[in-house]
Amino acid sequence: MKFSIQRASFIKYLNDVQRAISSKTTIDILTGLKMDLSKDALTLTGSNSDISIETIISIADDNAALQIEQEGAVVLPARFFSEIVKKLPEQTMTIEINERFQATITSGSAEFTINGLNAEEYPHLPEIDSKDQLTVPGDILKQVISQTVIAVSNQESRPILTGIHLVIKNGELLAVATDSHRLSQRIIKLSGADDAVYDVIIPGKSLSELSKMISDSDENIEIQISENQALFILGNTSFYTRLLEGKYPDTERLIPKVSEITVDFNAVELLQSIERASLLSHEGRNNVVKLAINPSAQSVILSGNTPEVGNVEEELHFKNLEGSELEISFNPDYMKDALRSFGQSEITIAFTQPLRPFTIVPTEDKDNFVQLITPVRTF
Amino acid sequence: MKFSIQRASFIKYLNDVQRAISSKTTIDILTGLKMDLSKDALTLTGSNSDISIETIISIADDNAALQIEQEGAVVLPARFFSEIVKKLPEQTMTIEINERFQATITSGSAEFTINGLNAEEYPHLPEIDSKDQLTVPGDILKQVISQTVIAVSNQESRPILTGIHLVIKNGELLAVATDSHRLSQRIIKLSGADDAVYDVIIPGKSLSELSKMISDSDENIEIQISENQALFILGNTSFYTRLLEGKYPDTERLIPKVSEITVDFNAVELLQSIERASLLSHEGRNNVVKLAINPSAQSVILSGNTPEVGNVEEELHFKNLEGSELEISFNPDYMKDALRSFGQSEITIAFTQPLRPFTIVPTEDKDNFVQLITPVRTF
Numbered sequence: 001m002k003f004s005i006q007r008a009s010f011i012k013y014l015n016d017v018q019r020a021i022s023s024k025t026t027i028d029i030l031t032g033l034k035m036d037l038s039k040d041a042l043t044l045t046g047s048n049s050d051i052s053i054e055t056i057i058s059i060a061d062d063n064a065a066l067q068i069e070q071e072g073a074v075v076l077p078a079r080f081f082s083e084i085v086k087k088l089p090e091q092t093m094t095i096e097i098n099e100r101f102q103a104t105i106t107s108g109s110a111e112f113t114i115n116g117l118n119a120e121e122y123p124h125l126p127e128i129d130s131k132d133q134l135t136v137p138g139d140i141l142k143q144v145i146s147q148t149v150i151a152v153s154n155q156e157s158r159p160i161l162t163g164i165h166l167v168i169k170n171g172e173l174l175a176v177a178t179d180s181h182r183l184s185q186r187i188i189k190l191s192g193a194d195d196a197v198y199d200v201i202i203p204g205k206s207l208s209e210l211s212k213m214i215s216d217s218d219e220n221i222e223i224q225i226s227e228n229q230a231l232f233i234l235g236n237t238s239f240y241t242r243l244l245e246g247k248y249p250d251t252e253r254l255i256p257k258v259s260e261i262t263v264d265f266n267a268v269e270l271l272q273s274i275e276r277a278s279l280l281s282h283e284g285r286n287n288v289v290k291l292a293i294n295p296s297a298q299s300v301i302l303s304g305n306t307p308e309v310g311n312v313e314e315e316l317h318f319k320n321l322e323g324s325e326l327e328i329s330f331n332p333d334y335m336k337d338a339l340r341s342f343g344q345s346e347i348t349i350a351f352t353q354p355l356r357p358f359t360i361v362p363t364e365d366k367d368n369f370v371q372l373i374t375p376v377r378t379f
Numbered sequence: 380m381k382f383s384i385q386r387a388s389f390i391k392y393l394n395d396v397q398r399a400i401s402s403k404t405t406i407d408i409l410t411g412l413k414m415d416l417s418k419d420a421l422t423l424t425g426s427n428s429d430i431s432i433e434t435i436i437s438i439a440d441d442n443a444a445l446q447i448e449q450e451g452a453v454v455l456p457a458r459f460f461s462e463i464v465k466k467l468p469e470q471t472m473t474i475e476i477n478e479r480f481q482a483t484i485t486s487g488s489a490e491f492t493i494n495g496l497n498a499e500e501y502p503h504l505p506e507i508d509s510k511d512q513l514t515v516p517g518d519i520l521k522q523v524i525s526q527t528v529i530a531v532s533n534q535e536s537r538p539i540l541t542g543i544h545l546v547i548k549n550g551e552l553l554a555v556a557t558d559s560h561r562l563s564q565r566i567i568k569l570s571g572a573d574d575a576v577y578d579v580i581i582p583g584k585s586l587s588e589l590s591k592m593i594s595d596s597d598e599n600i601e602i603q604i605s606e607n608q609a610l611f612i613l614g615n616t617s618f619y620t621r622l623l624e625g626k627y628p629d630t631e632r633l634i635p636k637v638s639e640i641t642v643d644f645n646a647v648e649l650l651q652s653i654e655r656a657s658l659l660s661h662e663g664r665n666n667v668v669k670l671a672i673n674p675s676a677q678s679v680i681l682s683g684n685t686p687e688v689g690n691v692e693e694e695l696h697f698k699n700l701e702g703s704e705l706e707i708s709f710n711p712d713y714m715k716d717a718l719r720s721f722g723q724s725e726i727t728i729a730f731t732q733p734l735r736p737f738t739i740v741p742t743e744d745k746d747n748f749v750q751l752i753t754p755v756r757t758f
Contacts, residue, residue, distance in 0.1 A: 080662060080688070087655045102689070109696075110655055114689035276466045276489055283459060309459070310481070310493035317488075 001037050001072025001097040005057070007088060007107070009064040013044055013055050014082055016237055019209050020046035020053040021078040032075035033082075034122045035095075042066055045125065046078065051206050052125050053213075055237040065092075073119035074101050081105075084112050126240055128231045130224035132196040134168070136188065138218035138234070144175050144186050145211040147369065150337040152204030153179035163201035165248040168193055168225075176251050177204065182334045183254060183357075183372040184341065198225050201248050206241035213239065255372060256359060259350035261293060261323030263300060264363055265316070267342040273314050274339065277302050278332035283309040287333065288376050293326045293351070304332075319346065319363075328354050329378045338371035380416050380451025380476040384436070386467060386486070388443040392423055392434050393461055395616055398588050399425035399432040400457045411454035412461075413501045414474075421445055424504065425457065430585050431504050432592075434616040444471075452498035453480050460484075463491050505619055507610045509603035511575040513547070515567065517597035517613070523554050523565050524590040526748065529716040531583030532558035542580035544627040547572055547604075555630050556583065561713045562630060562736075562751040563720065577604050580627050585620035592618065634751055635738060638729035640672060640702030642679060643742055644695070646721040652693050653718065656681050657711035662688040666712065667755050672705045672730070683711075698725065698742075707733050708757040717750035 014033070023031050025048055034045040042057045059066050074097045081103075085093065088107035096104045101116040145164075153161035158180075167174040171194045176185040190196075210232055214221065222233040232239040277289045284306030292301045300318050305311040328351060338360055339347070346363040360371040393412070402410055404427055413424040421436045438445050453476045460482075464472065467486035475483045480495040524543075532540035537559075546553040550573045555564040569575075589611055593600065601612040611618040656668045663685030671680045679697050684690040707730060717739055718726070725742040739750040 077688075080658070083658050084655070087651070087658060089651065089655070110652070110691070110693040112655075112659065112689060112691045115687075272466070272468065273489070276463070276468070276491075279459070279462050279466060280491065308494075309456075310491060312489070312491045314489040 001074060002069040002095070003037055003042060004067045004092055004094040006063060006065045007085060007091055007093050009061070011086060013057055014085065016055055016213055017044045017046040017053045018078060018082060019213065020048055020051045022048045023079055029075055029117055029121055031078060032117060033078040034073070034075050034119055036073040036119060037068060037071050039068065039071055045122070047123065050203055050242055051209060052240040053237065054125060072097055074103060075117040075119050075122050076103055076114065081114065126229045128224050128226040128229055130226060133192045134196060134223040135191045135220045136173070136223065138214045138221050140188055141221055142211050142214045144188060145207045147186050147341040148175045148177045148184045149204050149208055150341060151177040151179055151182050151184040160201060160244055160246045160248055163203050163244040164207055165201050165251070166198065168196050168198040178251055178254070181374050182338065183251060184338070185251065185255070185370050187368045200225055200230060201244040201246070202230055202241055203244060210239050210241070213237065254357065255370060256352055256357065259352055261295070261326050261351040262348055263293065263321045264319035264346060264348050267339050267345050267347045269317055271336060271339040273302055273316055274332050274335050276314065277304045277312050278336065280304045280306050280310060280312045281332055287331055288329045288378055289332045290327060290329045293321065295321050295323055295325065326351055326354060328358065328375050330373055330375045334373050338373060341371065380453060381448040381474070382416055382421060383446045383471055383473040385442060385444045386464060386470055386472050388440070390465060392436055393464065395434055395592055396423045396425040396432045397457060397461060398592065399427055399430045401427045402458055408454055408496055408500055410457060411496060412457040413452070413454050413498055415452040415498060416447060416450050418447065418450055424501070426502065429582055429621055430588060431619040432616065433504060451476055453482060454496040454498050454501050455482055455493065460493065505608045507603050507605045507608055509605060512571045513575060513602040514570045514599045515552070515602065517593045517600050519567055520600055521590050521593045523567060524586045526565050526720040527554045527556045527563045528583050528587055529720060530556040530558055530561050530563040539580060539623055539625045539627055542582050542623040543586055544580050544630070545577065547575050547577040557630055560753050561717070562633060563717070564630065564634070564749050566747045579604055579609065580623040580625070581609055581620055582623060589618050589620070592616065633736065634749060635731055635736065638731055640674070640705050640730040641727055642672065642700045643698035643725060643727050646718050646724050646726045648696055650715060650718040652681055652695055653711050653714050655693065656683045656691050657715065659683045659685055659689060659691045660711055666710055667708045667757060668711045669706060669708045672700065674700050674702055674704065705730055705733060707737065707754050709752055709754045713752050717752060720750065
């Protein structure tokens with residue numbers, strides 16, 4: 001195996017594949033990067049127990065300027081190889097693998113020889129045989145992931161809640177996540193999905209990694225789903241993730257259908273107020289802030305009290321306030337995560353009772369995105 | 380005590396003083412920021428066991444727009460207070476302290492009340508009574524610190540080596556540090572120091588913190604030295620540090636006066652080559668690279684070999700090479716630190732024998748700056 005390539009372009013591909021490679025795995029060969037050189041392309045593969053990423057560098061890619069002298073395959077230590085590639089002196093580098101899987105990496109007057117492994121020992125990627133061709137714009141998928149992943153549980157005690165539940169039917173994708181204290185649900189249209197019906201749970205961490213790979217140039221992302229894997233195709237790069245097994249809780253019944261009180265805020269302004277109040281609540285044991293809503297006085301007051309440290313009080317700006325009087329306490333960190341997911345939007349918060357979950361939706365599009373937060377009992 | 384002030388300006392002063400405040404101290408009141416309001420200025424003070432920083436915000440400072448309503452003093456929890464100040468909604472804030480040392484911090488519709496302490500319980504800053512008025516340009520002092528602090532020891536087993544040795548005499552300042560494996564020495568002219576004679580050891584960590592405070596606008600820094608403290612005055616800010624007690628080793632005799640071999644390099648180019656070779660040495664147990672110098676062939680070859688992982692070899696670019704043949708091994712991390720201290724300069728490396736220390740000096744100014752590295756025995 002022997003080829004030369006432009007380093008800057010190679011590094012870009014390498015960075016993508018490295019997202020799947022962990023140095024902490026117990027399977028030695030998975031700390032490696034697999035390189036497979038055919039007569040017209042170089043394929044890079046990285047994998048861990050959850051995700052696998054494969055990217056193809058074609059000889060037609062002018063930026064990469066891949067020049068193939070001899071086909072072959074090898075597995076090289078990923079972190080160390082990547083550090084070397086990034087430090088080489090010239091724009092071009094040449095890699096040659098001998099019969100003992102040793103790689104000689106040359107660039108200018110610098111020459112590294114490092115030990116590799118037989119690529120035949122590298123595990124095979126899953127095969128996905130999907131009849132449906134689902135596509136979604138990259139920026140929308142990135143948004144859906146960032147909006148729902150915040151409500152994914154970090155606790156392994158209920159593994160199913162560490163995933164995002166995706167339901168595809170009627171040409172729509174519904175994504176929902178909950179850690180049992182809060183919930184986030186987003187619905188989008190999905191092209192090519194008129195007849196497709198899927199119900200899967202994808203690990204939140206996998207989707208976070210996928211999200212980081214989606215760049216502005218990824219116009220459309222193709223999604224394929226099989227029994228225990230999902231595949232996302234971004235241009236020349238394939239992103240595989242395992243699915244979580246089990247049944248996701250019925251979240252539909254958690255979202256209140258009616259409300260007693262509604263208030264409209266600007267998401268950014270409210271976020272800043274909550275951030276201030278949380279400075280104080282973080283100093284105490286309970287991490288709780290209180291909202292006192294008084295429609296007859298047309299006032300909303302945010303407050304916090306941590307006796308050892310001090311207290312905070314702020315009268316909030318709001319747009320519309322309707323309903324009855326209410327005092328409600330909640331974890332400000334959940335509120336911060338939720339508010340950040342709305343960007344600059346105007347939002348509507350709808351309450352029922354002091355100890356019942358409340359919802360946050362965009363004022364202009366109440367049906368397709370909802371964040372739900374369970375209050376905290378403070379008495 | 381009551382005053383109002385522009386937040387942006389106050390935060391700048393606060394950040395300076397906070398460098399001296401640690402949340403890890405065992406003396407509770409030292410986790411606080413002392414504020415002392417006189418009729419024409421607000422003084423902020425922070426301190427730990429090594430350094431104290433005091434800064435004065437005058438009513439004449441237009442950016443701060445300090446408005447004093449009532450004089451007084453208080454100590455507030457520094458980290459928490461600073462977080463609050465940074466998150467307040469409006470450009471201006473007002474602080475009022477009541478008789479129980481509670482501070483009410485108001486900005487727009489947000490109001491925090493936090494518990495403070497009696498400023499009379501705060502320790503007094505050292506008094507320094509110096510007859511000499513030594514001054515040094517801020518950029519030069521910053522350079523001297525960055526060039527020498529790299530050779531300071533991190534090991535508390537010989538505490539004296541955790542300091543930088545400063546010798547002032549004959550109108551010059553000599554700064555030297557060594558961790559016994561390497562040494563760095565810099566000499567500069569010092570204004571107002573014709574008759575001054577000092578020999579002190581300042582903790583390297585103190586000088587690192589001082590260095591971070593020196594901005595481009597600090598044209599001249601005044602230095603005052605007493606028996607167990609040094610004081611650096613930067614505009615409105617005073618930086619106090621304790622001195623280390625004891626006798627610094629005689630470093631003068633460590634620097635070789637003659638050499639067998641000299642090679643000139645560009646510091647940046649050599650640094651890049653050393654960084655490459657160290658990628659490999661870091662993977663092994665010994666962290667050593669080798670330089671093979673051959674004047675008759677006019678070649679200098681840098682190499683490293685870590686049998687488990689691989690090897691590296693690079694022919695180096697150099698300017699002049701004189702003397703006899705030599706192979707010498709050293710820790711590449713010491714070399715990287717040393718080379719970075721020369722910036723873009725051309726440097727001259729002078730060797731005597733494979734196991735004797737070698738020196739690196741700027742080719743254009745060999746007398747005022749020297750880095751010394753002790754080689755490693757590899758056989």
